[in-house]
Amino acid sequence: KVQGVNITRGISNGSVLLTISWTTVPGSGITYTVWYSSNCGTTTEPPSGVLNVSGITGTSTTLSGLAQGTTYYIWVSAVSSGVPGTYSMRLSETTYSEPSAPVNVTVTQMTCSSVNITWYPPANSGGLPIEGYIVFYEEDGRQVNITTNMSFVIITELKSPSNLSL
DSSP, rough: OOOOEEEEEETTEEEEEEEEEOOOOOSSSSSEEEEEESSSSOOOOOOOOTTEEEEOOSSEEEEEEEETEEEEEEEEEEEETTTTOOOOOOOEOOOOOOOOOEEEEEEEEEOOOOOOEEEEEOOOOTTOOOOEEEEEETTTTEEEEEEEEESSSEEEEEEEGGGGGG
């Protein structure tokens, strides 16, 4: 029986990932199969029709292209001479999702050439810490974006703040 199964969540180039790793099962010619589904099945066996990755020769694999914000259930089995062994205990992990928009966005201290914009972090971070924000604005048909790790931005050297589109 496969033991020491761990799951790590991630996102790479917009693709939602789960990396599954486990402890080696002794024996020669052992391969592994990872079963995964959004259907929980039982704690000791995956449901029928579940997706799987088979023929794994190492002790980890990465599942990619998964749905955001979805709970996946994982089972791992060792395979010897084409016969699967006992499944690992079911583990579950919820994939990351895109964060919701910041809340209470407020424009303050508007002058002839500048504007202050403040906000609060989004209600849903998507499961990851918020590392920063990108503020997009358009003035006279010119699109600009500003990256910041703060919850405010001061836009200066504007031609006409009252015609600003955020």
